Amino acid sequence: xxxxxxxxxxxxxxxxxxxxxxxxxxxxxxxxxxxxxxxxxxxxxxxxxxxxxxxxxxxxxxxxxxxxxxxxxxxxxxxxxxxxxxxxxxxxxxxxxxxxxxxxxxxxxxxxxxxxxxxxxxxxxxxxxxxxxxxxxxxxxxxxxxxxxxxxxxxxxxxxxxxxxxxxxxxxxxxxxxxxxxxxxxxxxxxxxxxxxxxxxxxxxxxxxxxxxxxxxxxxxxxxxxxxxxxxxxxxxxxxxxxxxxxxxxxxxxxxxxxxxxxxxxxxxxxxxxxxxxxxxxxxxxxxxxxxxxxxxxxxxxxxxxxxxxxxxxxxx
Amino acid sequence: xxxxxxxxxxxxxxxxxxxxxxxxxxxxxxxxxxxxxxxxxxxxxxxxxxxxxxxxxxxxxxxxxxxxxxxxxxxxxxxxxxxxxxxxxxxxxxxxxxxxxxxxxxxxxxxxxxxxxxxxxxxxxxxxxxxxxxxxxxxxxxxxxxxxxxxxxxxxxxxxxxxxxxxxxxxxxxxxxxxxxxxxxxxxxxxxxxxxxxxxxxxxxxxxxxxxxxxxxxxxxxxxxxxxxx
Numbered sequence: 258x259x260x261x262x263x264x265x266x267x268x269x270x271x272x273x274x275x276x277x278x279x280x281x282x283x284x285x286x287x288x289x290x291x292x293x294x295x296x297x298x299x300x301x302x303x304x305x306x307x308x309x310x311x312x313x314x315x316x317x318x319x320x321x322x323x324x325x326x327x328x329x330x331x332x333x334x335x336x337x338x339x340x341x342x343x344x345x346x347x348x349x350x351x352x353x354x355x356x357x358x359x360x361x362x363x364x365x366x367x368x369x370x371x372x373x374x375x376x377x378x379x380x381x382x383x384x385x386x387x388x389x390x391x392x393x394x395x396x397x398x399x400x401x402x403x404x405x406x407x408x409x410x411x412x413x414x415x416x417x418x419x420x421x422x423x424x425x426x427x428x429x430x431x432x433x434x435x436x437x438x439x440x441x442x443x444x445x446x447x448x449x450x451x452x453x454x455x456x457x458x459x460x461x462x463x464x465x466x467x468x469x470x471x472x473x474x475x476x477x478x479x480x481x482x483x484x485x486x487x488x489x490x491x492x493x494x495x496x497x498x499x500x501x502x503x504x505x506x507x508x509x510x511x512x513x514x515x516x517x518x519x520x521x522x523x524x525x526x527x528x529x530x531x532x533x534x535x536x537x538x539x540x541x542x543x544x545x546x547x548x549x550x551x552x553x554x555x556x557x558x559x560x561x562x563x564x565x566x567x568x569x570x571x572x573x574x
Numbered sequence: 575x576x577x578x579x580x581x582x583x584x585x586x587x588x589x590x591x592x593x594x595x596x597x598x599x600x601x602x603x604x605x606x607x608x609x610x611x612x613x614x615x616x617x618x619x620x621x622x623x624x625x626x627x628x629x630x631x632x633x634x635x636x637x638x639x640x641x642x643x644x645x646x647x648x649x650x651x652x653x654x655x656x657x658x659x660x661x662x663x664x665x666x667x668x669x670x671x672x673x674x675x676x677x678x679x680x681x682x683x684x685x686x687x688x689x690x691x692x693x694x695x696x697x698x699x700x701x702x703x704x705x706x707x708x709x710x711x712x713x714x715x716x717x718x719x720x721x722x723x724x725x726x727x728x729x730x731x732x733x734x735x736x737x738x739x740x741x742x743x744x745x746x747x748x749x750x751x752x753x754x755x756x757x758x759x760x761x762x763x764x765x766x767x768x769x770x771x772x773x774x775x776x777x778x779x780x781x782x783x784x785x786x787x788x789x790x791x792x793x794x795x796x797x798x799x800x801x802x803x804x
Contacts, residue, residue: 261632264632264635264638265631265635267638268631268634268635268637268638271637271638271640271641272637274641275640298634301627301628301631302631305628305631306628308624308628309624310620310621310622310624310625310628311617311620311621311624312624313623313624313625313627313628314619314620314621314622314623314624314625314627315620315624316624316627317602317623317624317627318602318620320598321598321599321601321602324596324598324599325596325598325599325602327596336644336647336648337648337649337650339653341650342647342648342649342650342652342653343650343653344650345648345649345650345653346649346650346651346653346654346657347650347657349649349650349654350654351654351658353646353649353650353651353654354651354654354655354699356642356646357642357643357646357651357698357699360639360642360694361689361690361694361695364686364688364689365681365686365689368685368686386632388685388686388687388688388689389632389635389688392635392636392638392639392688393635393638396638396639396641396642399642400641400642400645403642403645403646407645407649409645409648409649413645413648414641414642414644414645415641416644417640417641417643417644417645417647417648418640418641418642418644418645419644420644421640421643421644422637422640425637427596427597427598428597429634429637430598430634431597431598431601432633432634433627433630433631433633433634434598434601434602434627435601436626436627436629436630436633437601437605437623437624437625437626437627437630438587438601438604438605438608438626439626440622440623440625440626440629440630441583441605441608441609441619441622441623441626442580442583442608444609444612444614444622445580445583445608445609445611445612445614446577446580446612447580447581447583447584447608447612449576450576450577450578450580450581451581453576481584481587485747486746486747486750489747489750489751489754490750490754493754493755493758494754494758498755498758498760502760509755509760509762510762510766510767510769510770511770513751513752513754513755513762513767513770514740514748514751514767514768514770514771515770515773515774516751517740517747517750517751518737518740518771518774521736521737524732524736525729525732525733525736528591528597529587529591531597532633533692533732534732535597536692537692537696537697537728537731537732538725538728540692540693540696540697540728541692541696541697541701541724541725541727541728542724543721543724543725544717544721545721548721548722548724548725549725549728549729549732551725552722552725552726552728552729553729553732553733555785556729556733556778556781556782556785559781560737560774560777560778560781560782563773563774563777563781564774564777567770567773567774567777571770571773
């Protein structure tokens with residue numbers, strides 16, 4: 258059965274190629290820092306399950322040390338120039354979109370085929386990670402198409418992937434680091450403490466104030482944890498169940514669903530949700546690493562107001 | 575007696591991010607401090623950190639698309655995306671992003687949230703197309719406007735996927751809500767929960783869509799003030 262483990266092997270190979278590309282990049286004064294960083298990540302993807310928890314912990318500290326000591330650099334290696342790209346774009350035409358669309362198309366059609374045909378029963382792909390596995394398949398197909406059609410040098414995808422990876426740099430592992438921080442927060446009891454605090458300041462007698470505190474609690478806790486999933490069980494146990502549902506008789510479906518969505522408004526406003534907010538800023542080469550968050554706040558706040566109103570009027574009809 | 579000391583870890587994160595230290599280092603220090611204040615021995619903290627990192631590797635999987643995207647950029651993909659939009663008369667940055675917002679919400683609601691994303695679609699296609707449309711409306715863009723249009727492209731992807739995915743029954747967050755409530759003896763089906771994601775999804779489309787139309791207006795009528803007007 259093709260499961261996440263196979264994808265980790267593929268991802269390890271890709272990170273390994275970034276290491277190779279960094280090692281070859283003589284325009285980057287700190288190339289060995291980059292090489293070591295990507296090589297460690299390769300090791301994590303290939304051998305993470307054999308390193309043991311302490312081994313993985315040491316690996317994490319090594320990644321952090323490289324990034325924290327500013328040993329990561331960016332090269333200025335030659336890809337194609339803008340003029341060359343304009344010319345390629347004119348000659349190759351709109352067919353250039355096809356390899357790029359192969360990836361989402363494979364994931365999309367593949368998921369539909371998997372779910373609605375007997376393929377599901379063959380046990381070929383782990384149902385829990387179908388879309389991600391098909392994303393991996395799409396990448397491989399797209400690479401084959403590119404090699405066959407554009408005939409780049411063998412190492413061109415390695416060089417170009419490495420160029421993009423170096424431009425993202427340490428931000429690439431930040432989402433995974435924050436997920437690990439979430440595990441520590443949970444183990445140290447941060448969630449229960451915040452739940453107890455929120456439960457202690459609950460106003461009595463006002464349903465609207467309780468709704469307000471529940472929604473704000475979701476937002477603030479999500480912003481701290483970078484993830485509404487960590488905040489939800491805590492806020493539901495502290496306010497949702499005892500106050501809104503049991504005491505005030507609110508509709509549990511609304512309080513559950515819209516409570517979570519209030520948390521998502523928090524996700525739009527926090528650097529802790531790095532894969533949504535910090536990585537894209539690096540990918541799009543924004544000058545302000547908080548540029549995406551800034552663009553999202555004016556959507557998140559009115560939407561939070563909408564959520565509070567939905568909670569209040571739909572849950573307490 | 576509740577131990578409030580681990581909350582200091584949160585303060586460290588906020589402080590570290592605000593002072594713009596390297597975020598990886600900030601997170602690692604906060605993790606270790608939080609663990610120690612939560613009465614975990616150092617080796618236990620290190621093991622928990624390593625375990626958490628290893629278990630969450632799937633978060634970093636989407637970067638496997640980078641070699642393909644980089645290769646296509648080498649052959650002019652971004653230029654092609656611009657050229658395609660540059661020829662369309664009616665295309666505006668706002669309308670283009672509204673279309674993408676709708677696409678992203680509908681596909682996420684069908685359970686297909688990983689078909690698009692910042693690496694797969696925003697960097698190679700959506701951002702260059704939106705920039706080209708903005709140039710159509712506005713002429714040459716100054717640096718601040720480029721920055722703002724790019725940021726709006728990424729923001730639109732996030733809003734679309736966040737406020738579409740919960741309409742899908744089998745998404746992790748719906749299952750988490752169901753499981754959390756079940757722990758208190760409240761039994762709900764995924765469908766009962768996911769219908770309540772629809773009102774918020776509509777609000778998200780209207781609010782963010784209105785902001786995108788506003789972006790169009792600014793691109794058209796206040797060509798010079800756009801940079802400061804934020």
